[in-house]
Amino acid sequence: MAAKSFTVEEGWEYVKxxxxxxxxxxxxxxxxxxxxPAEYMMLYTTIYNMCFQKRTHVYxxxxxxxxxxxxxxxxxxxxxxxxxxxxxxxxxxxxTLINKEREGQQIDQGLLKNVLDFFIEIGSxxxxxxxxxxxxxxxxxxxxxxxxxxxxxIMEDSCPDYMLKASVEECLKRERDRVSHxxxxxxxxxxxxxxQHELLVVKSKQLLEKECSGFCALxxxxxxxxxxxxYRLYKExxxxxxxxxxxxxxxxxxxxxxxxxxxxxxxxxxxxxxxVVQEQVLFRKITELHDKYVADVNDxxxxxxxxxxxxxxxxxIFCNKAVAGSSSAELLxxxxxxxxxxxxxxxxxxxxxxxTLEKVVKLLAYIHDKDLFAEFYRxxxxxxxxxxxxxxxxxxxxxxxxxKQQCGGQFTSKMEGxxxxxxxxxxxxxxxxxxxxxxxxxxxxxxxSVTVLTSGFWPTYKSFNLSLPTEMAKCVQVFKEFYDSxxxxxxxxxxxxLGTCSIxxxxxxxxxxxxxxxxxxxALLLFNSSDRLSYSEIETHLNLTDDDLVRLLHxxxxxxxKILIKEPNTKTISPTDNFEFNYKFTDxxxxxxxxxxxxxxxxxxxxxxxxxxRSTIDAAIVRIMKSRKVLGFQQLVMECVEQLSNMFKxxxxxxxxxxxxxxxxxxxxxxxENPSMFRYLA
Numbered sequence: 312m313a314a315k316s317f318t319v320e321e322g323w324e325y326v327k328x329x330x331x332x333x334x335x336x337x338x339x340x341x342x343x344x345x346x347x348p349a350e351y352m353m354l355y356t357t358i359y360n361m362c363f364q365k366r367t368h369v370y371x372x373x374x375x376x377x378x379x380x381x382x383x384x385x386x387x388x389x390x391x392x393x394x395x396x397x398x399x400x401x402x403x404x405x406x407t408l409i410n411k412e413r414e415g416q417q418i419d420q421g422l423l424k425n426v427l428d429f430f431i432e433i434g435s436x437x438x439x440x441x442x443x444x445x446x447x448x449x450x451x452x453x454x455x456x457x458x459x460x461x462x463x464x465i466m467e468d469s470c471p472d473y474m475l476k477a478s479v480e481e482c483l484k485r486e487r488d489r490v491s492h493x494x495x496x497x498x499x500x501x502x503x504x505x506x507q508h509e510l511l512v513v514k515s516k517q518l519l520e521k522e523c524s525g526f527c528a529l530x531x532x533x534x535x536x537x538x539x540x541x542y543r544l545y546k547e548x549x550x551x552x553x554x555x556x557x558x559x560x561x562x563x564x565x566x567x568x569x570x571x572x573x574x575x576x577x578x579x580x581x582x583x584x585x586x587v588v589q590e591q592v593l594f595r596k597i598t599e600l601h602d603k604y605v606a607d608v609n610d611x612x613x614x615x616x617x618x619x620x621x622x623x624x625x626x627x628i629f630c631n632k633a634v635a636g637s638s639s640a641e642l643l644x645x646x647x648x649x650x651x652x653x654x655x656x657x658x659x660x661x662x663x664x665x666x667t668l669e670k671v672v673k674l675l676a677y678i679h680d681k682d683l684f685a686e687f688y689r690x691x692x693x694x695x696x697x698x699x700x701x702x703x704x705x706x707x708x709x710x711x712x713x714x715k716q717q718c719g720g721q722f723t724s725k726m727e728g729x730x731x732x733x734x735x736x737x738x739x740x741x742x743x744x745x746x747x748x749x750x751x752x753x754x755x756x757x758x759x760s761v762t763v764l765t766s767g768f769w770p771t772y773k774s775f776n777l778s779l780p781t782e783m784a785k786c787v788q789v790f791k792e793f794y795d796s797x798x799x800x801x802x803x804x805x806x807x808x809l810g811t812c813s814i815x816x817x818x819x820x821x822x823x824x825x826x827x828x829x830x831x832x833x834a835l836l837l838f839n840s841s842d843r844l845s846y847s848e849i850e851t852h853l854n855l856t857d858d859d860l861v862r863l864l865h866x867x868x869x870x871x872x873k874i875l876i877k878e879p880n881t882k883t884i885s886p887t888d889n890f891e892f893n894y895k896f897t898d899x900x901x902x903x904x905x906x907x908x909x910x911x912x913x914x915x916x917x918x919x920x921x922x923x924x925r926s927t928i929d930a931a932i933v934r935i936m937k938s939r940k941v942l943g944f945q946q947l948v949m950e951c952v953e954q955l956s957n958m959f960k961x962x963x964x965x966x967x968x969x970x971x972x973x974x975x976x977x978x979x980x981x982x983x984e985n986p987s988m989f990r991y992l993a
Contacts, residue, residue, distance in 0.1 A: 319377050322361035330354045331385050401426055402445050406452050409489070413456065424493035431495055446498055450505050457482075457509035465514050469524035471537040479510050479544050507548045515545075515554055526555060527562045530607070538611045552617050560621035563604055567629035570596050578635030593634065594646040598670040601626065623677065630677040640680045641913065644687035647671055647710065652695060653702045664706055672713040679960045681718060682923065686916050689726055690770050696733045697762060697809055704730075718957075728768030736762040739797075746793045753793070755786040763794070766804070771919070777807045778854045780836040783829070807833075808859075816874065820897045825874070826904040830855065830863045835874065838892040846888045857886075864890065866907045872898070874905065924959060928969045931955055933978055936991035944970075944987045 329350070336343040362375040405426055408418045430441040464473050474480075486506055490499040511518070519526045519541075529537050545551030570593060577589035604622055612618040631639050650659070650667055659667065678684055695701040707730060715723040740760050747753055779787065787805065794803060810829030814836070815822050827835065830853070837844060837852055844852075850860055861884045868877040868890060875890045931954045936942060942950075948966050955961050970989070973979045982988035 319361050319374050319381075322357050323378065323381050325357050326354060327385070398430075398440070398444055401430075402448050405445065406449055409449065410452070410456060412489070413485075420492045427493055427495070441495060442497075446495075446501070449498075450501055453486075453502060453505050454509050457506055458513070461510050461514050465517050470518055470521045470526070470529065470541075471524060471534065473518060474537070474540055474544065479507075480540070482506055482510065503547075507544075511544055511548050511551065515551070519555065519558055526558050530559075530562055535611055538607070542612050542615075552615065556615075556617040556621040559618060560625045563600070563622060563625035564628050566600060567597065567625065568632070570600070571629050571632045571634060574634045590634070590637075590642050590645055591649055594643060594671075594674070597630065598667070598674065601670065601674065626674070626677040627679070630674060631679050637913070638680060638683060640678055640684035641687045641916075643671065643674065643678060644684055644691055647688060648691035648695070651702055651706055651710070653700045661703070661706070664703075665709055668706065668710045669713060672710065672717055675714070676717065680920075681722070682927075682958045683917070683920050685718075685722060685726075686770075686920050686923075689729070690912060690916060692726055692729060693770050696729060698811070722958075725768045728765060732764050732768060733762070736764065739763050739794075742797070743790065743793050746796075747789075753789045755782070755789050757782055757786065759786045759790075761790050763803075772806045773808055773859075774804055774806055775808075775856070775859075776854060777805075777830070777833060778852060779807075780833055782836070783833065816896070818896050819894050821901070823896075823898060823900070824902040826902065828863070828907055830859065831867060831905060831907065834863055834867065835892075838875075843889060843891045846884070846886045846890070849890070860884075862907055862910075864888075866905060870905075870908075872896070872903060872905050924961065924965070925969060927955065927958070928961055928966055929973060932966070932969060932973060933991075936979060936989065940991050941982075942989055944989070947989060 333343055333346070337345070358378065361378050405423055408423060412418045412420075427441070427445065430445045433440045483503055483506055486502050487499055490496065490502060494502075521528070526538075526541065529541070541555065542552075545555055574589050574593040608614065608618040608622055633639065634642060637645075647668070650664055650671075675681060675684060692707070695707070701707055711723050711726055711730065715727075740762075743761065791803060794801075807829045812827055812829055812832035814825050814827065814832055816825045816835075825835070833853055834849060837849060841848075846860075846864070849864070850857075853860065855863075864875070864877075864884050867873075868875040869882050869884070873893055874896055876893045877884075878889045878891075928951065931951050932947065935947060935950050935954070947970070948963060951966055952961055952963075970979065974981065974989075977992055979989045980992055982990060
């Protein structure tokens with residue numbers, strides 16, 4: 312046949328009958344002798360002649376292509392019969408060997424690689440046999456394998472031991488090595504995810520919430536290495552960090568809420584003096600809690616945004632809880648005052664004070680009612696500045712700088728003005744002293760000083776036209792003459808309620824220096840000219856309100872130091888009472904301070920803040936509407952809340968009231984066809 316030319320069809324018939332059919336019988340183990348050298352040569356020659364036309368001595372690409380296609384067709388017809396026959400057993404055997412290797416047995420990795428390479432090569436032509444047949448079954452079996460293992464480990468081991476004994480990290484490493492040795496690289500991601508899913512995701516609730524060794528227990532016991540490992544492992548799983556961050560949030564919330572409840576219990580059940588201390592303890596503990604968990608977020612959880620968010624939301628929950636009727640904004644302002652006040656309960660170095668102030672400002676970020684904090688803080692600051700109770704002026708400026716950086720210049724502008732006022736007031740006092748000494752006619756007869764303030768910066772104080780004793784009235788006149796010589800465009804309003812006086816009380820046993828308020832001094836000086844005065848007579852002389860008069864007479868006749876004798880001798884002040892100077896009063900000290908019962912200014916502060924909020928909401932609404940011209944109610948409310956949330960959380964009902972008020976004042980109007988739409992009126 313090799314001596315003559317023939318068609319491809321004729322040649323292929325010979326190859327099929329004498330080559331392919333014989334080969335199939337041999338492969339299937341049927342009785343068939345092996346190919347002889349002569350048969351090999353004949354098949355080779357036939358193929359050659361099919362592709363090379365002897366008459367033209369030209370190699371035919373068309374014939375060659377046709378021959379290859381027929382050869383491929385023969386394989387296509389036979390190999391899937393063969394693949395289906397052996398693949399099932401092969402896959403089972405391969406998976407069994409893989410599991411043996413997982414259990415620590417030695418296997419022939421080279422053999423597995425050859426088998427799986429066959430799947431890969433066949434799969435490149437026949438519907439991805441590697442992925443659909445081997446890989447799918449292997450991944451399913453892997454899931455079952457690690458499901459059994461994790462169920463056993465989770466019952467036996469603590470959370471850290473599970474991660475170590477289960478060697479989640481080591482398991483993942485070995486599976487990656489397994490892929491590199493005998494599987495296709497595309498399998499690695501799927502295999503790792505399957506292992507992670509079974510060991511970490513499926514068992515996440517049981518593992519992370521183990522009572523004595525779960526995530527919260529590790530936080531309590533400060534197990535940094537275990538927590539870092541947990542973070543690394545769950546970072547690679549879908550929503551893994553969300554799960555941990557959620558538990559982190561609940562844990563911090565629980566600890567912070569417990570501190571608030573502890574302070575609430577103390578405030579309810581302890582003496583007033585201890586309540587003040589407890590307030591300091593509360594915020595000291597909250598700052599320590601914050602330091603601890605910020606360090607965890609940065610060091611253990613690699614500054615991940617989910618943990619920052621969890622921490623922020625947790626602190627916002629318990630940092631806005633009230634204690635014994637006092638808002639967190641008020642308590643934080645008191646905490647600052649205790650640190651900055653002369654003789655505060657905490658004796659701290661300058662360095663520690665600055666560190667504490669920095670921590671306080673960080674806590675303020677979690678307080679919703681920052682405007683309320685600002686007003687309480689301003690009240691406390693005013694008291695420290697006016698009564699020389701500030702421990703260190705540099706510390707006052709430091710915290711204002713921190714607050715300005717965090718909350719903006721508008722937040723601290725009034726407070727900075729107060730500090731500046733005190734500096735200017737000292738300069739005025741120096742000038743007044745020079746005026747006093749250079750002008751012989753300006754001699755009031757007693758030493759006195761005046762602090763001049765700018766009314767716009769300071770809290771609002773009651774100003775009464777107190778009928779001053781002659782000695783005090785002369786002082787006021789002298790200073791007014793001096794001030795008028797310095798400026799022609801400012802008017803003085805005297806706030807006598809903030810003044811203090813030092814007067815000598817001449818008692819039978821000895822003279823005692825009395826440190827009193829201006830109101831108290833004015834009342835006591837009345838007894839220089841009268842031995843006995845009634846309540847109504849004192850009221851007429853001083854021109855005070857009943858509330859103020861009752862408070863000052865109570866401090867002088869019913870409190871610790873009874874400078875006046877009251878008739879009848881009761882614990883309350885009545886308009887029918889009469890008063891005499893107590894010549895027999897004595898005390899072991901030669902200098903005593905007689906306090907007046909403080910007013911509860913909480914209500915007043917809240918009223919001031921509420922009034923300011925109404926104006927702030929009005930301004931925000933007008934600003935938004937001026938920009939947008941036409942806007943729906945829901946959108947207007949949403950934008951208003953967004954603009955104001957950095958200072959306080961406005962009440963939706965209040966926003967609605969302010970919109971109605973602005974409509975009556977012709978800033979806005981409702982759309983005639985759609986009442987929920989508003990238009991800006993220029």
